[in-house]
Amino acid sequence: MIYQHIGGLLQKGIDTKLIEKADQIYVRNQVLALLKLESFPEINTHKTDDTIPNLLEKIITYAVENNVIENVFDDKEILSANIMNCFVARPSVINSTFQKKYELSPEDATDYFYELSKNSNYIQMNRIQKNIHFKSETIYGEMDITINMSKPEKDPEQIKRELELKSDINYPKCLLCIENEGYEGRTAYPARANHRIVEIPLGNESWYLQYSPYVYYNEHSIVLCGEHRNMKIRKESFERLLSFIEKFPHYFIGSNADLPIVGGSILSHDHYQAGRYEFPMTRAKNAFSFQLEKFSNITASVLDWPLSTIRLQSTDIETLVDAADYVLTVWKGYSDEDAAILAFSGDTPHNTITPIARMRDGLFELDLVLRNNRTTDKHPLGIFHPHEDVHHIKKENIGLIEVMGLAVLPARLKDELEEIKKDLLGQPSEVASYHNDWVDQIKMNYGERSSIEEIDAIIEKELGNKFARVLKDAGVFNEKNDYERFIDRLNE
Structure with missing residues (x-):
């Protein structure tokens, strides 16, 4: 054979x-x-x-x-x-x-x-097809929910090898370095022999386009710097994002934030994520518009979105870059005790931005999501991070993909949700204890249900609501007054 x-x-x-x-x-x-x-x-x-x-x-x-x-x-x-x-x-x-x-x-x-x-x-389609996908209607519109089943399980011998491994190999420096192209791989480092990248110059630097081996959405791509250097959100970031959109107007592109807790999983290599997909955030309506007085030809608004987001639009890239850089600069130094926002603890910065760029109706558009990574004794994982009462669904950092409205939920939920469904149907079950309060609330809200189709619909809706809450926890402003105080600072 x-x-x-x-x-x-x-x-x-x-x-x-x-x-x-x-x-x-x-x-x-x-x-x-x-x-x-x-x-x-x-x-x-x-x-x-x-x-x-x-x-x-x-x-x-x-x-x-x-x-x-x-x-x-x-x-x-x-x-x-x-x-x-x-x-x-x-x-x-x-x-x-x-x-x-x-x-x-x-x-x-x-x-x-x-x-x-x-x-x-290179894109692992067989594994990706194991992911569970559905859409869920929330007060912020329809959210995308994914339970990530594509990560392969390691066999016992593989785990043993990795535990015994004592290696000082530092090549490639990280998973995003250009040296991964064609690299055979080794124990505890992925095989990349069939991996290819294409050069996409941005500004005066060498940048490269590749696709993610585990795509979460259509044409999920990574745009990476040829130089191995830390991620940094600055004026040049906005220039690169909009330059990319000018080259590929059918794609969006965005960046994770550049600080721990609110940043992505790889902060050691400057990179962005792009693709050909309309995220829920893209469809978000304006909560209200405002004038950015230093940039009269920029259209500015606050989104009706759980994370605190300012949307800027213009036909002119240079003006849009200047406006975005101004918002970033002001935000990095902004404190508001009424909103629990402190820009610094000593010399440690807390404020940064998750930016997303796209083309819409002939206009260049930038979404600037305001982020703060401060922690307290009450919220040791972050004040503006999923709070403890939603950790049974999502405890991990809220990165770029989640910011835009696509939940990437842990694989454990697949089996855990099946036990919850059994319990809601009155069947013998083993519900994880950390789900008990949630299950009790579902029973109180919906009463008894005997149809598995009804139970499936309820669980999907409630997961969407939980995800919206997860995103709301990561939002730095809760009230319109909070936004208005920041806008006043922008217009001083």
Whole structure:
């Protein structure tokens, strides 16, 4: 069967335009070498017809069963990536193709690169399909809810290896460095042999576009700096975000904040996230408009959104950058004891911004989400962080994706919610104790329900409400008066 699986993979490589027919003997021989096979049957008419990820899984199963590799997570990941690397062109070819397609249309360029990243199995579509997705209506509009099931579980031998690992290897410096392109991987460091990036100059610097291996939304991409340096939100950040939108107006782009607690998971490498998706935040209406007096040709408003957000619009990038930089500068030094906001504790800064850029109706648009990472004894994880009473649903940091209205909830919830549903149906169940108050509240609000369809709808709605509360906890302003005091400071 292994030869049929290899034949099927070669055919899929041709069908998806990863390779041409003229490449198949070369690619086949490369794959044979990786599997320690010395020949290929001359008569082999049948080819396994399946998807690329499924064919890879079959081939990896063969490799384990025939002692080509050990049955260990990293060994399987490395071989899988190495096999697909035989099908993927060199970076120079991919960059050249991307640029030629860009000259015809930015959408053609990103379509090409996204399909390549999926077909090469760099984007892990089989694992992503395990995620649970639904939409939930809240007082702020429809929210996107995802229970993240795509992270693969590590086998005991993999865990043992990592515990025994004593390594001082510092290459690549992090998961976002350009040196990851084509890197084979090692124990406790992901395989990237089939990984490719394309250069997207922003300003006078080298920046690069890649797609996330575990996309949370359509064309979920990462725009990363060629230099390994810490994230920093500053004037140049706004310039880069809007420059990217000018190049790719069909995408949005945003940045995590640059401080712990309110920032993303990787603050050690300057990067942004982009994609072709309309988030709930994009559809948020204005709570009220206001005049930014120093920038009379900028349209400014406060969003009706759980996180405290100022939206700026203009046809002129330079003016918009200056206005955003002004808001950032004022906010970084802004304190308001009535709103529990302190800009500094000693020399430690607390205020920063999560910025998001897009094109809308011919206007450049920037959403500036005001963030503060101060902690207290009452809120040791952060004053403007999900509070303890919602930790049973979401305890992790609120990063860019959540800010825009897409909840990424932990995998544990899949089984926990099934137990809650059993309890609501009056069946024997084992509800985690930290969900008890929530379950009691659901019973009080909805009474008895006997239909699983009704229970499913209730749980989805209540998860949306919980997520809206999670976001509200991360908002720095609760009242219109809080906004108005800050706007007054902006207009001094």
